[in-house]
Amino acid sequence: MLTSLQxxxxxxxxxxxxxxxxxxxxxxxxxxxxxxRASLKTKLSRWxxxxxxxxxxxxxxxxxxYGRTNAELGFPDEPEEDPEAAALRSRLAIARTVDSEIVDxxxxxxxxxxxxxxxxxxxxxxxxxxxxxxxxxxxxxYRVGPQRTALAAVLVEASTLAGWQALDRAALGQAWxxxxxxxxxxxxAESSGLLAHATAEQAFVLxxxxxxxxxxxxxxxxxxxxxGTATPLLRAWLAAAHxxxxxxTGHADAARRAFDTxxxxxxxxxxxxxxxxxxxxxxxxxxxxxxALARVGAPxxxxxxxxxxxxxxxxxxxxHTGLLVDLAYxxxxxxxxxxxxxxxxxxxRLAAQIKSDRxxxxxxxxxxxxxxxx
Numbered sequence: 001m002l003t004s005l006q007x008x009x010x011x012x013x014x015x016x017x018x019x020x021x022x023x024x025x026x027x028x029x030x031x032x033x034x035x036x037r038a039s040l041k042t043k044l045s046r047w048x049x050x051x052x053x054x055x056x057x058x059x060x061x062x063x064x065x066y067g068r069t070n071a072e073l074g075f076p077d078e079p080e081e082d083p084e085a086a087a088l089r090s091r092l093a094i095a096r097t098v099d100s101e102i103v104d105x106x107x108x109x110x111x112x113x114x115x116x117x118x119x120x121x122x123x124x125x126x127x128x129x130x131x132x133x134x135x136x137x138x139x140x141x142y143r144v145g146p147q148r149t150a151l152a153a154v155l156v157e158a159s160t161l162a163g164w165q166a167l168d169r170a171a172l173g174q175a176w177x178x179x180x181x182x183x184x185x186x187x188x189a190e191s192s193g194l195l196a197h198a199t200a201e202q203a204f205v206l207x208x209x210x211x212x213x214x215x216x217x218x219x220x221x222x223x224x225x226x227x228g229t230a231t232p233l234l235r236a237w238l239a240a241a242h243x244x245x246x247x248x249t250g251h252a253d254a255a256r257r258a259f260d261t262x263x264x265x266x267x268x269x270x271x272x273x274x275x276x277x278x279x280x281x282x283x284x285x286x287x288x289x290x291x292a293l294a295r296v297g298a299p300x301x302x303x304x305x306x307x308x309x310x311x312x313x314x315x316x317x318x319x320h321t322g323l324l325v326d327l328a329y330x331x332x333x334x335x336x337x338x339x340x341x342x343x344x345x346x347x348x349r350l351a352a353q354i355k356s357d358r359x360x361x362x363x364x365x366x367x368x369x370x371x372x373x374x
Contacts, residue, residue, distance in 0.1 A: 004074030006048035008066050016044055022065040023058070032057055033097045057093070088142075095142035103147055106136055106154045111276060114161055119315050121354025126165045133158050137181065140188065152188035157277060159185060160198050167205060168318065170357035175205050193234055196226035197277070200241045207248045208358070215245040233272045236265035236280055240288050247292035255296065259289045283311035287323055294326045297333035305330055321350040325359050328366055337369045344368075 002010075009019055020040045027034045034057065035043060046052040054062065059075050062068070070077055109132055113125050136155045143151060163178035179202035186195035200222035206215035219242040226238055243258030262285060270281035280288075287308035293301035305327050312320055324347035331340035344363055351359040 003048055003050045004072065005062065008068055008073060009048070012066065016041065019044060019065070023061050026061050026065055027057075030061075031094050031097065032061070033093055034058070034061075091138075091142040092144075095139050095144075098139050098143050098147050098151060100147065100150070103150045103154060106132070106151070106158075110154060110158045110161065113158075114277065115315075117161065117165060117318065119317050121165075121168060121318050121321075121356055126162065126169065129158060129162045129165065133162055133178075133181070137185075140185070149189050152185045153191060153194060155185040156182045156189060156191070156194045156198060160201055160277065163198075163201060163205075167208065168356050168358045170208075170361055172205055172208060176202065179205065192225055192229045193231070193275070196222045196230060196238060197234065197275075199225060200238055203241065203245055207245060212245065212248040216242075216249055219245045231272060231275065232265050232267050233270055233275055233278055233280065236262045236267075236270075236285070237278050239265060240280070240285060244288065244292050244295075247295040250296060252293075252296040252298060255292045259285075259292065262289075279316075282313050283308040284316075284319070287312060287319065287326075290330075291322065291326045294330040294333070299334065301330040302327070302334060317350065317354060318356065321347055321354060321356055321359050324350060325362050325366075328363065332366060332368055335369045340366070340368050 009016075014022070020037055023034065023040060024037060034040070043052070043054075043058075047054050047058075053075070059070065059073070062073055062075075063070070066073065110129075113129050113132075117125050133155065136151060136158060140148065140151050140155060159178045159182035163175045163182060166172075166175035166178055179198055182198035183195055183202070186198050200219055203215040203218040203222070206212070206218060219238070223235075223238045223242060226234060230238070239258050239262035243255045243262065246258055247255035262280075266280055266285060270278075272278065286304060290301055290305035290308050293304055305323060309320075309323050309327070312323065324343050328340050328344040328347055331337075331343060344366060347359060348363055350356075351363065
């Protein structure tokens with residue numbers, strides 16, 4: 001005796017293979033987790049022969065592809081589920097589809113955004129990155145079991161990158177919120193290194209708010225978080241970041257010592273696949289030190305920055321922009337109006353090109369020797 005499910009299929013003229021194809025495509029469109037095609041072939045036979053009842057996910061798919069009700073398909077009526085519980089069940093089902101392959105897709109997306117960012121700035125990336133962060137956060141909120149910590153780690157990278165981009169666009173409130181999310185995700189990832197990095201980067205928001213004392217305290221806290229567990233590369237980066245905050249408060253000698261520490265900690269090969277967001281080789285540490293020296297008006301800032309400019313890789317356009325602005329400030333401190341003006345003009349062109357509101361704002365505050373702000 002034919003079951004209702006089998007009768008409907010035959011009435012519509014579908015083969016079993018066509019039904020499996022329809023079920024698979026509809027499930028993909030609805031982002032519902034189902035069995036593979038081989039398993040579906042066995043399941044469909046058992047369902048149509050009355051040996052097994054489909055679960056609610058498959059009942060929904062059959063209702064949609066056949067255009068029939070539960071009664072017409074021979075499915076038992078079930079009490080209507082509370083809408084809130086149904087919505088939660090659906091979100092949990094979607095989050096269960098997150099596996100190592102999906103996590104790798106998110107990781108590659110963030111890595112691509114990072115490469116685009118350093119070449120073109122936040123102009124083309126920030127809105128797209130925010131959407132990716134919202135998607136990952138939604139999945140993380142409902143993911144239980146395996147892959148939760150891995151997904152959280154990628155969310156940290158995405159959020160810190162978005163925080164840096166928002167900072168470059170002078171959206172300080174947004175930057176702070178991104179770093180807060182990054183810190184929460186780092187705790188979910190159970191990574192003291194990621195937490196230390198996110199905490200340290202958030203201090204740059206404090207610097208731009210002129211909350212420099214709070215920035216120094218935050219960096220000291222970040223280094224405490226990483227103490228004893230961080231890799232030499234991360235410890236070097238944290239020391240350099242601490243040096244920038246110290247320079248922002250005017251503590252020139254302490255800033256120099258922090259950068260000396262960073263240089264001593266820096267590995268001979270300053271590349272760590274586990275920390276793809278840290279760049280201290282290829283003159284990056286020298287550039288950072290030059291920035292700090294320029295902040296305190298040190299005479300040797302010019303040589304430090306000029307040398308870093310010569311060796312900076314061409315694809316780091318955002319870093320190049322900051323270097324030009326630092327040189328404008330360094331030459332201003334040295335009372336070299338012509339050189340300061342030349343670097344300010346170059347920096348303004350690049351800042352406009354990549355829409356770096358942060359660097360444009362720095363230039364708007366630059367007062368050349370014997371003149372008003374440029």
